[in-house]
Amino acid sequence: MKSAAPKSIIYTGMIFLSILFLFPFFWMLITALKRPEELAITVVFFPPVPQWFHFLQVLCTDEVIPFFASLRNTLIICVIVTVLVCISSAMVGFGFGRFKAPGKNFLFAIVLATMMLPQLMTFIPQYIMFSQLGLLSFSWPFCYFPWVVTSLPGWAIFIFYYRQFFAGLPKELEDAALIDGCGWLRTFFQIFLPLAGPAVTTTCIFLFQWTYTDYITPLLYLTDDSQTLAVQLMTNTKYPGVKFTQPIPPVPYQMTVGILFTLPLIILFFFAQRYFMQGLATTGLKG
């Protein structure tokens, strides 16, 4: 940009867009600070008395929502999925990246094709299969078993990502290890996986984000006590105040929980911003 005029136009536009993009965050907070009646009966623009104690009510009591129990359930699923998908995707990616074998290219083409497979297609049949096999009738904590099953094969997008990563490493690595009498599995876990540190971090962050925010799978697979925060927030938030003849929607409380639910991800983003950007750049670039 040579002259000052287009620069200022760009800045004005960017600032306007930034306000537009940040506004929902602001309105989230404003809504959380209203009394439920101020949304349902006497509508106000700004809350006359900001109800900051909503946050305390959610965090310190179980009247609104069993917050920490639900968060614990969410985190259990996150750990299962993140660890299993990360390791098995890395193993499969390692296989595709470092070996020559008949049928390899064909198999890899199928891996890429499954990225295009609509998740909707397998979602309900999987659910029926699991329920027919009796996998959905376990009590806590074994009710999270379906996530173990679905995570073990790894995810196509990460298999692709790891394949690209491992294929780029020098050939001498495994030769040295194998000559020293190291088995293939040990070569993978002790030499290649530690080298893939940045790729592992990126994968884990994305997996954590996706599992943490997942709504539909827990809704289908879990029941009340084992339910995750995302579902509890939508289905089980209560207004713990006076009982009215007409039930008043607990929207401000939902918004409070929503903010507390979002906050860990925002914090994670500011700590791991580099990994988010890099991960997107490398997974999204080479289709």
Added chain:
Amino acid sequence: MATNIPKSLQIKNRKSGRFRLNFWQRKVLVFYGFVSPWIVGFILLSVLPMIFAILISFTNFNGFDLSGSTFIGLSNYAEAFQNPDAWKAFGLTFKYALFAIPLGLGVALSLAMILNIKLPGRGIFRTIFYLPTMVPGVATALVFQAILNTNSGFLNLFISFFRRGTVIDWLGDYGIACLVAMGLWGCGTTMVIFLAGLQGVPEELRESAMIDGANKWQIFRNITWPILSPITYFQLMMGIIGALQMYVPAGILGQSGVGTNFWNPMRSIFVYPMYALSQMMSYQRFGYGAALIWILFIIIMILALIIQKTSKYWVFYAVDQEGGKEE
């Protein structure tokens, strides 16, 4: 001991012991060992469910009693084509895809191109535009409900300052527009991918073109676009698949009140996958639902095929792409 035995004899002895593979054959086995979790998972969790889905789409399976369901031929498919509700739901999904995909790609590309200009503070703008993608879908839907709500939503309150007593039923009358807007709020992911692609455009190429007197459009058309087109192709593919099977945001946004059954068909934004799923989960019509989803799958595959076939006219691949594929 072993050193005393001549080498030729050693190998012979080993061979006579049991069936032995050479190094390359063993490597093939190790390869299949490493990829076996995925192969097993693909067969059990993708192929089998898909076959199961196509089988039950020819029956009146109710979700519980597999042996009690009967084969009813193509009548599920026939009903899908005749049912006006199905057509209405598909119309909504089609309308959503028609607006969401081009707008999403266009806005993301424009933002990326602006942020690619070396201006101070562009890192902050990039963070601001990416931040919404960190918000969980449920929270996003809740806040858009709070903005678009008829009685207490921000938009109607704001318009009421200028025109008193505005009550526009945004979610009811303009549901698809609301969904598209919600999608645009989360365009940061695509934007960052485009931005990474733009940073791969060699600066010398642009400069030399500028010196040769090329205008901005010519530079975009002949230098930037060839590098961006593979990314656009991939994003377009993913966008079509994503938009046609989109239902979770629509389901949450169109939900009224806490504790309402997610599969309840009584909602303002009733897209096609939602229709298929509610047929299964609310009416126990798993056969019909599976048929509906298979029809959608075939439509998606046809569209993907069309885009793949036409891609050679608009997607540019660098020459070394072929060489870089296999080592």
